Amino acid sequence: MRTSRLVIVSNRAPLEMVRGPQGVHAQRTVGGLAAALDDALRAHDGTWIAWVGQHASDDLRPETTGLAYPIRAVRLKEREISDYYAGFSNQVLWPLCHMFPSRCRIQQNYWTAYRAANERFAAAVQASVMPGDLVWIHDFHLCLVPGLLRSAGVPARLGVFWHIPFPPPTVFGILRWREELLSGLLGADLLAFQTDADVRNFLASVRQYLDVPVLDDPPSVRLPGREVRVAALPIGIDYEHFRAEASQPATRERAARLRHNLGSEVVLLGVDRLDYTKGIVERLRGFERFLERQPGWRRRVCLVQVTVPSRDRVPEYRELKRAVDECVGRIVGRFTYEGRSPLRYLYTALSREQLIAYYAAADVALVTPLRDGMNLVAKEYVASRAGVPGVLVLSEFAGAANELREAVLVNPYDPEAIQRRIELAVSMAPEERARRMRALDRRVATGTIQWWTASFLKLLERSAATMAMTA
Incomplete structure (x- = not known):
């Protein structure tokens, strides 16, 4: 039986392709996520989908990057990066989720770029995914991707890990696009957060802003034909x-x-x-x-x-x-x-x-x-x-x-x-x-990073199996 292939989806890759005096070369980026997922990608014959800079080809092979797995690059223009990443992600969602609503700069052009970028990421996943794959989407930059993949009928199990705090509904509800963001996240089979408080805040927002049943034990959201598992899974270190x-x-x-x-x-x-x-x-x-x-x-x-x-x-x-x-x-x-x-x-x-x-x-x-x-x-x-x-x-x-x-x-x-x-x-x-x-x-x-990775993937596989049994 084939081991499910793992597809990691995140805003940034563990490297960026940059142009220097000797031409374009791979430069490792700062962050522990790549190291955390390296073993899992090896074990599951995985691939990583992310933005890799302006000078990347569509597919980066291990012999080019020095990594043990291929990277599929998502193409974003300079203006899209500015409005989607620096704009909506970092000047709207970041301050909002960290309980600094007065720092939010809520602008329509930021949302338009965010939605377009998420569509670009979803298209890259759709072009790469195979039946039975495990797709692991990371963080607040890509809230809409699970819903887009679900609507497209992608034959894969979809999981999201939300790395930052999730605010209570009285704060999250400030956003005029709150329903779209929550619905996008609920395209996943599994949503995991850092703490029980984050889980409670997310479920409270779903209760308040979406007309769908929410269960507290075990935490889940019931949708037509399926159930979305919600869990607290604190990330660790090596x-x-x-x-x-x-x-x-x-x-x-x-x-x-x-x-x-x-x-x-x-x-x-x-x-x-x-x-x-x-x-x-x-x-x-x-x-x-x-x-x-x-x-x-x-x-x-x-x-x-x-x-x-x-x-x-x-x-x-x-x-x-x-x-x-x-x-x-x-x-x-x-x-x-x-x-x-x-x-x-x-x-x-x-x-x-x-x-x-x-x-x-x-x-x-x-x-x-x-x-x-x-x-x-x-x-x-x-x-x-x-x-x-x-x-x-x-x-x-x-x-x-x-x-x-x-x-x-x-x-x-x-x-x-x-x-x-x-x-x-x-x-x-x-x-x-x-x-x-x-x-x-x-x-x-x-509670190491190895435990966290294995636990998430086990929950994702179990969530998909439960969904299949109750369908």
Whole structure:
């Protein structure tokens, strides 16, 4: 019996074809999704469908890309990318789902481009799919694709994983295209979200805006002739990779060198993409409050804030960078003493190896997004401790807080709360640090990226089988 072929569909591929002095070549893109799905694509003789840049041919073979699977490129023009991706995806759905409706720029041309781009992706899938395939669609960029494939009668099992938070109906309902987006998602056989709260919010929106039966146990939506399974499936990390890399002598040496260069008794670490959802400014204000209230710690502690550049062409992100820069300058100016600053700021992307060394060097990780679907930095930090106790200070509003209950949880909007949690973290007894980290490590080691991938595919196959039996 033939193993079902796996077709991954996402906005971006694990690489982009770029033009350089030597011609067009493949350049790997940042992100853990490709690594997560690599084994599954190999096992299922898979293919990846995505936008790969302006210079890609329609089909990219492994010998061209260096990957173990082919990529089918979706063609998008510059204006389509601007309005569909930078416009509707990032300036409408992203702020809306992260509970920042005032940041939404709802424009008809954005929606028109979004719908056209989704039609383009659906056409690429339709041209590639074979009977019995498993089609796994990723994230909020492609809400309409499942419905388009269902309407076209594509003979495949359709699953969607929604990586970001799903808001309650009072927020999601702001969109005038709410029915179209919900109906598009319900073209799938399986919809998976990061948390139970996301599942509840999605089902509540379906109840409120679509006239279809919704079941809570097990979560599902009943449609004519079929049922859509809805599940919470929190994404994990490649635990063994982070653990093994952190245990390498070279990593330990690099971490020791970092601590020596910082010249600090206690090292705190923040790692974020530049985004208003990450709470970087609020975190810096909380740290500033800690330094104000705890003068005895000013020469003993150092916060390393790593901010990865992102969307620098969007005005809101340029304004955010200015706000972060102002906070950094104020803290450095106020608290630098005899040439030593309690804050080091890096505005750059780090390699995986560099990042793990920073995780290994840090006594405390400050992971305080204002809202996040999961936040894998929290899990990466735990895995990279390699048995060495540390303290994870984690936002109550990150999806990871549902699993990592032994973290020190904090309201990321409240600088006073952040400063109190920093004080608790740096003063925590070694036995308490060790107890918490052991429990966190067990959780991260269990819910790995491999477990997540296998669980999703198993649910997708089971959903399709159930649908066939009840048809």
